[in-house]
Amino acid sequence: MTDGAKEEKLKRISESIRAFPDFPTKGILFRDICPILKDPKSLAAVIDLFEEYVRQNHQDVGMIVGLDARGFLFGPLLAQRLGIGFALVRKRGKLPGPTVSVAYDLEYGKAEAEIQEDAVAPGQKVVLIDDLLATGGTLNAACELMKKQQAHVLGCLVVVEMKDLNGADKLKPHTVFSLVQY
Template sequence: MSGNKRLEEVKSLVSAHPDFPKKGVLFRNIFPVLRDVHGFKTLCDLIVEHIKSTSPDVELIVGLDSRGFLFGPIIAQLLGIGFAPVRKSGKLPGETYKVSYKLEYGEDSFEIEKSSIKQDQKILIIDDLIATGGSMKAACELVEKAGGNILQCFVVIELNCLNGRDKVNKPVHSLLTY
């Protein structure tokens, strides 16, 4: 099956929920893809193929809390490399680097263990979605603070109308755009 047909297959599994989590928001739900064994395998295959063709020398996958954890470890394992989590503040043991970022209503923080990334290690950051770009921008700052060299940021879904990629100073690739 061609790449476009496989991509359309995955896209057909993503559900849309109007007015969730609040009025005026159209929520794109990735979980139906994960429930479909063939669809999830297809999604993982597409991600791995993209990474191998664009960043074959990636050394570590960094996944964002929490949906980046759904893809990150699996993709890392398929590529034969390690995985490091970026978590919300206070969730990781030991010494961490911390970066704060703005949300629509307030502020939040991400952390990564100081021992997670080697100096100049080639990193791919992965998450399920980019909307306004705040969390991906913060993750990039955090990985750079830890000494990593970001090759690209990868998301399954991008909400184009929110221009999130404009906040990120690294290459952003999305499989599905809405």
């Protein structure tokens, strides 16, 4: 893909993201990716850019792992393009069968994320995907789940990164590739 084509796709994605002040609480500026999903060209642009990045940087990826719930919107499309599988990281109690879980801190409490025991294999190389990186708590929990499963995290993909919240620092040594930064 040419640099001009990349820039055009990034512009389309960026213009599709809406800002909602004071949602879900006062003082938060919410970045809404729903318009990307309504526009097939914007959605294709997201997947095109993620696909190019993964093919260039993680050729040996064996599985895309999506985070509940918006990672489920982009992850299967990317996995299909790459010809590999997709696994889900969900909130505790949402997956059937034996699971592995990890607890993590939220801004105002705690949560647990889990994955089915057989979703990823020991030694499997995975890329994690979500819609947004803020403080990094959820993605970090997913990285911990992969560690418990003895899978190898090649990197993390997000559509939007809130740079001022320093979420990428929490994920080190794992890399984060984001399409749009605020």
